[in-house]
Amino acid sequence: MYSKVVMDHFKSPRNVGEMKEADGIGEVGNPVCGDMMNIYIKVEDDRIKEINFQTFGCGAAIAVSSMLTEMAKGKTLEEAKKITNKSVAEALEGLPKNKLHCSNLGADALQLAIKDYEDRKAGKVRAPSKEEDKHEHIDGEHCKCPYCEGDVDADLEFCSHCGREIENSH
Amino acid sequence: MKTTNLDYISANPMLSEVQEAMIGAIRKNYGNPSSSHQLGDEAAESLQHARESVANLINSKSPEEVVFTSSGTESINHAIKGVALAGAKTGKHIVTSNIEHNAVLKTLRRLMKMGCRVTSISVDEYGQVNPADVAKAITDKTILVTIMHGNNEVGTIQPIKEIAQICRDKGILFHCDAVASVGVVPIDVQDLGVDLLSFSANQFNGPSGIGGLYIRRGVSLWPLLDGGAQENGRRAGTENLIGIIGTGVAADLALREMGSRVIHVKKLKDRLISGLEDTIEDIIINGHPERSLPNLVSVSVKYIEGESIVLMLDEENITVSTRSACASGALRASHVLLSVGRDYSDAQGTLVITFGKETTETDIDLFLNVLKGVVETLRNISPLYKKG
Numbered sequence: 439m440y441s442k443v444v445m446d447h448f449k450s451p452r453n454v455g456e457m458k459e460a461d462g463i464g465e466v467g468n469p470v471c472g473d474m475m476n477i478y479i480k481v482e483d484d485r486i487k488e489i490n491f492q493t494f495g496c497g498a499a500i501a502v503s504s505m506l507t508e509m510a511k512g513k514t515l516e517e518a519k520k521i522t523n524k525s526v527a528e529a530l531e532g533l534p535k536n537k538l539h540c541s542n543l544g545a546d547a548l549q550l551a552i553k554d555y556e557d558r559k560a561g562k563v564r565a566p567s568k569e570e571d572k573h574e575h576i577d578g579e580h581c582k583c584p585y586c587e588g589d590v591d592a593d594l595e596f597c598s599h600c601g602r603e604i605e606n607s608h
Numbered sequence: 609m610k611t612t613n614l615d616y617i618s619a620n621p622m623l624s625e626v627q628e629a630m631i632g633a634i635r636k637n638y639g640n641p642s643s644s645h646q647l648g649d650e651a652a653e654s655l656q657h658a659r660e661s662v663a664n665l666i667n668s669k670s671p672e673e674v675v676f677t678s679s680g681t682e683s684i685n686h687a688i689k690g691v692a693l694a695g696a697k698t699g700k701h702i703v704t705s706n707i708e709h710n711a712v713l714k715t716l717r718r719l720m721k722m723g724c725r726v727t728s729i730s731v732d733e734y735g736q737v738n739p740a741d742v743a744k745a746i747t748d749k750t751i752l753v754t755i756m757h758g759n760n761e762v763g764t765i766q767p768i769k770e771i772a773q774i775c776r777d778k779g780i781l782f783h784c785d786a787v788a789s790v791g792v793v794p795i796d797v798q799d800l801g802v803d804l805l806s807f808s809a810n811q812f813n814g815p816s817g818i819g820g821l822y823i824r825r826g827v828s829l830w831p832l833l834d835g836g837a838q839e840n841g842r843r844a845g846t847e848n849l850i851g852i853i854g855t856g857v858a859a860d861l862a863l864r865e866m867g868s869r870v871i872h873v874k875k876l877k878d879r880l881i882s883g884l885e886d887t888i889e890d891i892i893i894n895g896h897p898e899r900s901l902p903n904l905v906s907v908s909v910k911y912i913e914g915e916s917i918v919l920m921l922d923e924e925n926i927t928v929s930t931r932s933a934c935a936s937g938a939l940r941a942s943h944v945l946l947s948v949g950r951d952y953s954d955a956q957g958t959l960v961i962t963f964g965k966e967t968t969e970t971d972i973d974l975f976l977n978v979l980k981g982v983v984e985t986l987r988n989i990s991p992l993y994k995k996g
Binding site: 497 | 911916919941951953988990992
């Protein structure tokens with residue numbers, strides 16, 4: 439099911455753990471969807487000097503977090519802003535389609551961490567808590583049908599491609 | 609390296625006696641049981657012999673009350689849709705519970721789209737249905753009550769005899785999904801008083817692809833498959849004789865060894881539960897502490913997710929099952945675990961460990977030892993886990 443690279447990052451995840459006194463923190467996901475991801479960064483001279491993650495989730499979610507930290511480490515903030523969920527999935531040599539949307543949250547968490555750092559630097563008061571994740575679909579993303587992997591419409595109880603019934607959590 | 613199989617509920621290993629019988633049946637090149645020549649007669653005899661074995665296992669009055677199907681799922685579909693179609697003129701209301709298998713839930717959902725009404729009964733924290741709630745849910749339009757025997761996710765066994773009695777008193781048909789129970793614990797259809805009961809051969813070390821439906825004599829329901837007169841007109845289509853022969857042997861063995869098998873798996877279950885409680889903090893053992901399947905342990909491991917536990921155990925050649933949304937492909941946490949009061953994250957971290965005749969204490973100890981390390985590793989990654 440998973441590529442060798444995914445299994446390697448899952449079995450030996452890099453840069454794990456909470457970071458005390460992080461310069462920026464990004465949190466995404468919730469247990470209803472099945473995955474939660476926290477990204478912690480330390481920044482020096484506009485460069486990500488240290489980056490750690492904590493993840494509650496499936497094998498894909500853990501591998502995504504680990505790969506993301508490897509990709510972001512040492513990059514300038516401007517470079518790191520260019521990392522997308524898609525580029526993380528590509529570096530992992532692909533993810534099963536039905537994991538692409540639900541488990542591939544690493545870059546989102548990183549962007550939030552960078553924003554958090556920039557807000558703090560600008561003296562903005564931090565938001566009291568992260569916004570509750572509503573399982574939103576952005577940029578034309580869709581959940582995938584577990585049977586045929588076609589895009590699933592948010593309000594349907596069956597897949598419009600293969601006709602099979604699906605549990606819909608929207 | 610040897611695989612430690614603790615996922616019997618997904619696929620029971622076939623016992624060697626079953627394998628031999630099936631290989632023998634393949635080599636014999638049986639004819640079609642419906643043919644009137646000698647080759648056909650031989651096949652019909654073998655079919656009847658297997659039917660008798662299965663009838664004995666569930667203590668049905670006559671072998672003709674047993675219909676062979678392709679799976680537990682088909683049996684369940686046959687029972688529910690068959691009654692709904694046959695009873696459509698008298699009523700369209702069906703009573704069920706919140707913790708049924710998807711084969712029941714999705715069949716009912718399909719019927720709802722065709723105008724059936726369904727009442728689903730809540731369970732208590734142990735996953736048990738209160739028979740009084742069933743009595744309350746029944747109306748003059750009710751045509752069927754369908755409640756499972758042993759639950760496949762938390763193991764809880766329902767008070768089927770009481771529920772069947774209520775249905776009988778009110779003159780309503782009762783179907784019991786006993787897929788996780790038949791061959792695992794003693795099931796006596798006459799003593800339980802059920803009208804319909806579904807089961808699967810693989811749950812008692814028979815082959816996959818064979819199910820059975822007990823239809824008490826006199827119960828009228830439509831077939832799912834129309835065609836020839838096979839299975840006493842209950843299910844058309846040439847029988848999977850090789851699988852059915854294997855099922856007969858598995859049923860004989862299950863009946864003969866029932867007592868010792870229950871004692872064996874119960875001992876393993878006790879060892880596993882006390883081992884889990886001793887070695888891993890912050891876990892919840894799901895299901896009823898006494899009235900539950902002896903071959904199944906359901907445990908919610910807090911702060912971590914099931915698919916990642918299963919993957920890590922698999923790396924150590926240990927197979928278990930999880931009820932996490934990710935692994936199930938359903939995109940949603942298990943309705944059973946939510947029904948017994950687990951929250952979303954605990955439901956995501958739930959393992960179902962099932963075992964059988966060939967499982968040893970060494971297997972259980974190995975699993976406990978490896979699981980301890982896996983849980984520690986994953987909790988160290990988890991944002992939900994706070995040390996100390």
